[in-house]
Amino acid sequence: MSITLKNVSYRYSTGTAEEIEALKNITLTIEDGQFIGLAGHTGSGKSTLIQHLNGLLRPTEGQVLHNGQDIFEKGFDLRTYRTKVGLVFQYPEYQLFETTVLEDACFGPLNQGKTKEEAREMAKRALRSVSVPEELFERSPFELSGGQQRRVAIAGVLAMEPEVLVLDEPTAGLDPCGRTEILDLVKSLQEERKITVVLVSHSMEDIADYVQRLVVMKEGEVFLDDEPKKVFSHFEELEEIGLSAPQVTYLMQDLSAQGFGVPTDCITVEEAKEAILKAVGKC
Amino acid sequence: MGIIKTNHVSYDYVRVNDEGVEEEKERALEDVSIDVYPGSFVAILGANGSGKSTLARHLNALLAPSEGTVWVDGMDTSKEENVFPVRREAGMVFQNPDNQIIAGIVEEDVAFGPENIGVPTKDIWKRVEEALEKTGMAAYRMHSPNRLSGGQKQRVAIAGTLAMHPKCIILDEPTAMLDPGGRREVIETVAELNEKEGVTVVLITHYMEEVVYADHVFVMQDGKLAMEGPPREIFSKVEELQKYKLGVPQITLLAHELRKSGLDIPEGILSEEELAEAICRLR
Ligand SMILES: Nc1ncnc2c1ncn2[C@@H]1O[C@H](COP(=O)(O)OP(=O)(O)OP(=O)(O)O)[C@@H](O)[C@H]1O
Ligand SMILES: Nc1ncnc2c1ncn2[C@@H]1O[C@H](COP(=O)(O)OP(=O)(O)OP(=O)(O)O)[C@@H](O)[C@H]1O
Ligand SMILES: [Mg+2]
Ligand SMILES: [Mg+2]
Numbered sequence: 001m002s003i004t005l006k007n008v009s010y011r012y013s014t015g016t017a018e019e020i021e022a023l024k025n026i027t028l029t030i031e032d033g034q035f036i037g038l039a040g041h042t043g044s045g046k047s048t049l050i051q052h053l054n055g056l057l058r059p060t061e062g063q064v065l066h067n068g069q070d071i072f073e074k075g076f077d078l079r080t081y082r083t084k085v086g087l088v089f090q091y092p093e094y095q096l097f098e099t100t101v102l103e104d105a106c107f108g109p110l111n112q113g114k115t116k117e118e119a120r121e122m123a124k125r126a127l128r129s130v131s132v133p134e135e136l137f138e139r140s141p142f143e144l145s146g147g148q149q150r151r152v153a154i155a156g157v158l159a160m161e162p163e164v165l166v167l168d169e170p171t172a173g174l175d176p177c178g179r180t181e182i183l184d185l186v187k188s189l190q191e192e193r194k195i196t197v198v199l200v201s202h203s204m205e206d207i208a209d210y211v212q213r214l215v216v217m218k219e220g221e222v223f224l225d226d227e228p229k230k231v232f233s234h235f236e237e238l239e240e241i242g243l244s245a246p247q248v249t250y251l252m253q254d255l256s257a258q259g260f261g262v263p264t265d266c267i268t269v270e271e272a273k274e275a276i277l278k279a280v281g282k283c
Numbered sequence: 284m285g286i287i288k289t290n291h292v293s294y295d296y297v298r299v300n301d302e303g304v305e306e307e308k309e310r311a312l313e314d315v316s317i318d319v320y321p322g323s324f325v326a327i328l329g330a331n332g333s334g335k336s337t338l339a340r341h342l343n344a345l346l347a348p349s350e351g352t353v354w355v356d357g358m359d360t361s362k363e364e365n366v367f368p369v370r371r372e373a374g375m376v377f378q379n380p381d382n383q384i385i386a387g388i389v390e391e392d393v394a395f396g397p398e399n400i401g402v403p404t405k406d407i408w409k410r411v412e413e414a415l416e417k418t419g420m421a422a423y424r425m426h427s428p429n430r431l432s433g434g435q436k437q438r439v440a441i442a443g444t445l446a447m448h449p450k451c452i453i454l455d456e457p458t459a460m461l462d463p464g465g466r467r468e469v470i471e472t473v474a475e476l477n478e479k480e481g482v483t484v485v486l487i488t489h490y491m492e493e494v495v496y497a498d499h500v501f502v503m504q505d506g507k508l509a510m511e512g513p514p515r516e517i518f519s520k521v522e523e524l525q526k527y528k529l530g531v532p533q534i535t536l537l538a539h540e541l542r543k544s545g546l547d548i549p550e551g552i553l554s555e556e557e558l559a560e561a562i563c564r565l566r
Pocket of ligand 4: 335455
């Protein structure tokens with residue numbers, strides 16, 4: 001299911017001295033089945049944008065369309081729609097509220113009308129898929145480490161088996177293995193279950209490794225929107241707005257400047273490795 | 284003796300029921316002994332739930348050990364009368380930039396700490412000025428914190444602890460929510476405070492790239508200290524780190540992969556320049 005933002009603007013604290021235009025006339029279509037990255041400096045409007053995708057925020061101006069239909073129109077079933085667009089919040093502590101980890105992960109499925117038994121099964125499956133150990137299931141979510149809380153918050157959304165999965169900085173606070181594990185899982189859901197994924201991330205390395213399309217925001221507007229390789233070739237402009245290219249891209253730039261015949265657009269370790277081996281004649 | 288020293292420290296999170304009777308015990312630290320020299324920059328790494336934050340909470344007397352002893356600047360943190368002096372010596376900075384801002388203007392926010400510990404008014408403003416200067420935030424002193432970028436907010440938080448004139452700063456994932464530019468800003472600020480002001484730094488992070496600034500690394504696993512040593516030594520053990528759910532910086536990984544493919548590149552490469560140099564030597 002495609003989601004389109006059409007000329008969307010959003011203002012916080014309208015009519016006060018603190019009024020701030022967080023989104024400025026954004027038009028953007030999230031195609032069915034894509035794995036999309038959303039990057040941008042802090043405060044560029046990423047979290048504000050994605051809260052429009054499942055109708056948590058209502059545009060001050062413009063429309064949010066689902067398969068062409070305005071989701072805020074009378075007669076649109078926003079409630080059902082929300083259960084199909086799963087949103088993992090940037091700060092998991094805002095998402096966790098039940099008394100135990102398991103109950104927390106059951107919340108979504110129960111909300112979708114699943115029976116208690118079904119919900120528990122879905123919740124357990126989701127918790128296991130993000131490596132939350134069984135012995136934590138009966139614990140309060142507030143008695144967990146930061147990374148464990150993050151995993152529970154992600155599981156709560158995965159348990160609903162959404163068609164569109166929107167993740168706001170899901171890997172912040174995860175250990176390096178957890179980061180790979182969760183992004184691999186999301187990737188496999190996108191490939192096998194054909195779900196759509198929107199990944200908000202400050203890690204250029206993660207973005208380079210996983211996404212097909214990268215949207216970069218700057219001060220409430222879409223600054224770049226292209227395949228990651230092309231976006232990262234603008235690394236100087238990215239740096240001006242607080243972003244960067246992946247570490248290996250800089251290495252390739254450096255090698256090329258020193259007369260090595262390597263391509264400068266490598267964005268992953270694998271690509272860089274192949275290119276360097278080829279250049280030194282070992283391939 | 285180091286400025287921070289823990290001697291066979293163990294810690295149990297104890298859950299009590301409504302009658303105050305112990306219900307369950309969770310051992311989060313087990314026999315941890317570390318020694319941090321004054322003026323050093325140490326990093327603590329480890330998987331989610333391995334005990335890093337629990338250890339950090341001991342270093343500024345938010346928690347007292349169940350067994351063993353923690354000394355900060357020679358003071359035993361478990362002694363009631365030492366709690367406030369310890370908190371003055373060891374300032375904490377946390378992950379979420381928004382949760383750490385208290386006041387509506389930057390300078391008031393920075394003044395909050397020293398005011399709280401009864402620093403005379405005329406000294407407070409001098410300290411605030413100094414702290415803002417040292418974190419590069421002087422130009423923002425009259426700004427409203429919620430209009431700052433994430434990196435700037437974290438620098439305000441660091442200025443707030445600096446204004447207490449601590450000997451150490453403990454940072455628990457301070458850059459997890461920042462864009463690459465903000466991450467660099469914060470880490471460089473911290474490294475400079477360490478170098479120029481001699482402030483002892485304890486940095487907890489899941490970003491391996493940030494560890495290259497440290498003099499010494501502690502790796503935690505399952506509540507225990509699993510490894511320690513300088514970054515170059517730690518990061519030359521790529522496979523062992525994976526066992527602890529950790530990784531190495533992207534550049535170190537690429538160097539390791541190239542080495543495995545037969546190129547003559549040393550282990551433990553930490554920076555892009557080092558790797559470029561090593562590759563150029565192969566010509
Ligand atoms: N609840 C709110 N009330 C008022 N202003 C807000 C609120 N939430 C966000 N803003 C402001 O709106 C702008 C966009 O914020 P948003 O959180 O969408 O950015 P972001 O790109 O997600 O940033 P980050 O990378 O730090 O998460 C910022 O200027 C921010 O200060
Ligand atoms: N308030 C609490 N009550 C009970 N157990 C807790 C509490 N806080 C943490 N724990 C447990 O103690 C262990 C260590 O947690 P800690 O927060 O120190 O880990 P961490 O290394 O900081 O992890 P992360 O990288 O996820 O932040 C974990 O198993 C966690 O579940
Ligand atoms: Mg955000
Ligand atoms: Mg922690």
